[in-house]
Amino acid sequence: MQNIWDELPKPYFVLAPMDDVTDTVFRRIVGDCAAPDVFFTEFVNVDGLQSPGRKRLLNRLQFTPKETPLIAQIWGKTPENYYKTAKELADGTFALESSNLEDTNFAGIDLNFGCPDKAVVKNGCCVALVNDRPLAQEIIQATKEGAGGKLPVSVKTRLGFNEVDYSWPEFLLEQDIAVLTMHGRTRKQMSKVPADWDAIGKVRELRDKLGVATHIVGNGDVMTRQQGLELATTHQLDGIMIGRGIFQDPYVFVSESPWHKMGALERLELYKKHVELFAETWGDTGRHVRVLNKFCKVYINDFPSAKHLREQLMNAQHTDELLQLLEQATKYEFTRA
């Protein structure tokens, strides 16, 4: 098996999976600014993918060869559907169906054992698996069997459910997985407290003690590449995953980010590019234009009329309207420059 994780320079940097954020459009924007070493898809439900609703979910797996290596992140309840989904990811069925790609495939499969959402947990999925290890084991096993040795299988999770619980990462490290990404919080902590990097370091120590080859990737509150490098060195980690840091700096994956020196005009141009790509990819039906509101503050920030413009942009109902507003603002900034 070609294991992409073993080919990366260490410490490597990963763009975190973020629902309604890291779709094919935003991954291409990030890739053009400063690509991470690895991309993840948003999480996609295996039970949905193996149901008549499959078609509706395929946009979560849509990608282009520019966003590679790309790991498909899956979640769900039924081991059999993990098996079928992993098989179709490994043999290229999903790359073809979602993206019309024949020669480019996903580079791995990640299991979401970390989502703390109430409804998801109530259904016994994602981080609830901390409390159902027989099912967690069955899911890992089914996914590995489906992947058939063609794609590496990894897990992304939290430090525990109510409390930090090292028996959880220990259990996962015994499952022979390629990578364990530790988000340094418990389920109970949601995102309310700072990520516990010492605990992530302890998981790396546990890995060394067990003598397994699983990589340890740390995740939580990393805002710059430099900060990530320091954490990786301090805790001897194989990689660093960055999520919300991308909202503060789309160039977060380069060491000398130009972002804070970029003026209003350049930021407006980048948002315009993002909206144009969104319109071209999703039209006004594939994804709701509101999804773009999450990005508004990323680009429309740090210049005098930014707040007013953001309010206008966030009320837009169509990409045409957004583009018109951005065009006007660009002209205005251009004459001011």
Ligand SMILES: Cc1cc2nc3c(=O)[nH]c(=O)nc-3n(C[C@H](O)[C@H](O)[C@H](O)COP(=O)(O)O)c2cc1C
């Ligand atoms: C809007 C949003 C959506 C997210 N969606 C996912 C997801 O689909 N899968 C997942 O494993 N984690 C998801 N996460 C969690 C992130 O991947 C990451 O673990 C978390 O944000 C902590 O890292 P950060 O401090 O670098 O953002 C999401 C987080 C945010 C803010």
